[in-house]
Amino acid sequence: MRAKEIGEYLDSILKTKEIPDSSLNGLILDNSHDVKKIGFAVDFNIPAIQKGVEEKVDMIIFHHGPFWGTPLPLVGALYERFKLLFQNDIAVYVSHLPLDMHPEFGNNAYAMKLLEIEEHKEFGDYHGIKIGREFTFKEPRKLEDFLSLLEERIGKVILCWDFGKRVITKGAFVSGDAVSTLPEAIEKGLDVLVVGEPRHYAYSVAIDGKINVIFLGHYQSETLGLRAIAEHLREKFSLDYVFLPVPTGL
Incomplete structure (x- = not known):
């Protein structure tokens, strides 16, 4: 199953396009191969992505994505995050308010x-x-x-x-x-x-x-929806998943 298909399915059940949000939600980065294993993380950061690389995931679903209203240049830490994703051909899907x-x-x-x-x-x-x-x-x-x-x-x-x-x-x-x-x-x-x-x-x-x-x-309170979606995708499409924990303590 391709990332685009998973993204379209999630958009349909979460009503992503219908819910106004400052977060850029949906499939924000595609990849070049089938998705067999998905990582789930609350925040878009290097430790979470690195855990995804170590777990050999094909796609990561984040609750908090990288883009919030204003387009950002891919420099500094943001460049390093996307560099890791491109190097490892990992797709990214984001769901903020729709998942809340x-x-x-x-x-x-x-x-x-x-x-x-x-x-x-x-x-x-x-x-x-x-x-x-x-x-x-x-x-x-x-x-x-x-x-x-x-x-x-x-x-x-x-x-x-x-x-x-x-x-x-x-x-x-x-x-x-x-x-x-x-x-x-x-x-x-x-x-x-x-x-x-x-x-x-x-x-x-x-x-x-x-x-x-x-x-x-x-x-912690925003790991719950990710858990629900992970189980749903496994039951519906037999997609393997793993959580990529980077707890903030806050």
Whole structure:
């Protein structure tokens, strides 16, 4: 299967062309041979690409790509990244907002699957687009139990602002840099907001709004959609895959 075919398929299921985004999404670099093994990485950087070379991948799917609105000259570190890709004939596909918000394969929807939360809907306005998921538990649960579930199913919680109720029934999950959705969560009377990375200004918003905010880290929270797409491509096209981890700790 060629990279162009994989790119077209992903564009169709993720609705890439329909979703406005500052990121240049889709197939941004082709290669000259069939794709049998795909690497998955959150960030477009030399360590991730080098891991792909070592794993002998034919294509890498990134969440954060190299181009954001303004065309960039291929010089310096950006040149070195593309040089590695060209030398090893590796294709590149990028999916940013489409992979955040997809109702099945998105970071936030896949979190609902991992956490076995059945009742959820759109949440989190970002330039007129809903990117997260608002959820309701079948039964109320203790905040500490939810924290344990997150660590068991997704990964380490890097920070928790426990400013709200100790027993929670409803919340929202928005991957990445998403504390901007905090006012919406407070307005809706949610008990907890799960996001990626913290921002200093949000502390006062959260403590005065009496809401719990859980931070999973930007990087970790945005590995989820990649995991979902990797499994889907393997099941549908029998494509081998490997993750190319370069965790930032943030």
